[in-house]
Amino acid sequence: MKNCERLANLALAGLTLAPLVVKVDPNLNVILTACLAVYVGCYRSVKPTPPLETMSKEHAMRFPFIGSAMLLSLFLLFKFLSKDLVNAVLTCYFFVLGTVALSATILPAMKRFLPKHWNEDLIIWRFPYFRSLEIEFTRSQIIAAIPGSFFCAWYASQKHWLANNILGLAFCIQGIEMLSLGSFKTGAILLTGLFVYDILWVFFTPVMVSVAKSFDAPIKLLFPTADSARPFSMLGLGDIVIPGIFVALALRFDASRGKESQYFKSAFSGYTVGLVLTIIVMNWFQAAQPALLYIVPAVMGFLALHCIWNREVKPLLEFDESNTEIKSQEGSTDEYSKKVE
Template sequence: MKMVERIANLALAGLSVAPLVVKVDPNINVVLTACLTVFVGCHRSIKPTPPSETMSKEHAMRFPLVGSAMLLSLFLLFKFLSKDLVNAVLTCYFFVLGIIALSATLLPAIKRFLPKQWNDDVIEWHLPYFHSVGVEFTKSQVVAAIPGTFFCVWYALRKHWLANNILGLAFCIQGIEMLSLGSFKIGSILLAGLFVYDIFWVFFTPVMVSVAKSFDAPIKLLFPTSDSARPFSMLGLGDIVIPGIFVALALRFDVSRKTGKRYFCSAFSGYTVGMILTICVMNWFQAAQPALLYIVPAVTGFLFVHCIWNGELKPMLEFDESKAEEAKSSKDSAQDGEKTSESIPSKKEE
């Protein structure tokens, strides 16, 4: 599995820089980049402990409303304030976030080439005169922050599409790796809400397209085209991260049951089909399309049909990462207790 992950990482890196040296069809580039990013993020989400952030049912239900409020706020900011001013503030904000995200993305690879103590020894730094405010980090994280800072400076100064994409991919991978839906029920609620959200803001208002074109920040991936009137094709990060965390949940479900990657393959295949369908419809109508309109039914449809076919829909719907981890911890504690009791000889044995 590790070899497949490394190949996927190399393929994603190569695909990202390929348009600098060769002509790459933007449609193929969009599909391959999105699918490879989801693949990499999903496999990075497999950890001894569940992802640090778990979404609740209430959060899933509110997410489309919060997203709508933020989207409308950005639209109004660009309409009534200077576009350059808004983008300058956002550039500063994403400069800091970009360093953190890119450093975290590169850290596993960098760790392998550094001394072990650089990975283990934690350094504490406190703000002068405000000692209650501080951060903890390792030397490895400092080393990983160097290329992260370089790309962020490059992006802030040049706004080059490659720097934008490097930061955007880091955000996507970290989002899929760190976020957890907790259960397929919550994931279905979230995807259903964002399915409606995407359709409404793209088809019934000019808000989504307007913000995407005005927002000069790494919240979208840019793919160079040969059309001077439309130099770039765009793909929002949400079209990767949102379905990506659902696909990642399917992979962790497989891992918890030790059944290979059959349901991950179903969900991932659904995502690939959804992306291809999005590109086909977009080119057919020559208009922006809400990608989740095609991705959500494909991902959930492929996964649920596969589960129903195997007669495992109930176990899938009952799966809860937090409860699964608690059960595993209890089982491990019980086994440790048994080993301890076995290791202490009784008086009779003595």
């Protein structure tokens, strides 16, 4: 598993840098970059214990409404305030967030070259005058934050598309790695809600497209084109992370049973097919498309057909990652890790 992840990391890095030296078809670049980001994030999410943040059914049902409120708020900010002012504030926010995400993404690779106690010994820092607030970190995290902060400084000063994409990919990988849906039922609720959300805001209002074009921050991946009228193709990070956490759940479901990645392959294939359909329809109509309109049915459909074919609908619907964590604690963590790998 680790070898596959390393190869995917190298391929993702090469694909991200490729447009600097050779002409790359932006449509192909969108598909390969998004799929590799999902692949890397999924495999990084497979650990002896589930991801730290687990979404409940209630959160999944509320998420489209919260997302709609945030989207509309940003639209109004850009409409009534200076675009430069809003983007300046967002740049400061994403400088901090980007440093954290990029540091966490490169940390596993750096740990191998650092002393073991640097990776394990915790340093606790308490805020002055607010002693109850504290932050825990290791020396390795500090070392990883140095290149992360320099890179974010380059992004803030230049806003180069390459810097934007690297930060965006770090957000995607961290999002897929750290977030858990908990169960496929919660995942179905979330994806269905965002399926409707994406359609409404793209097809029936100008809000989504307007915010995407005005928002000068790494919330989307930019793919250079040869068209001067439209220099970049765009793909929102939500179109990678939201389906990605569902695909990652399928991989951890396979791993929890000690079997090959059979349902992961179905869900991942569904994501790829859905993304290809998005690109085809977008080019056919020459208009922005809600990617989740095509990705959500493909991911859920491929997975549903596979488990129906295997007659394993009940085990899949009853899967709960909180139970997986208990099992791994009762048994040997090493044995669980061997199953995963």
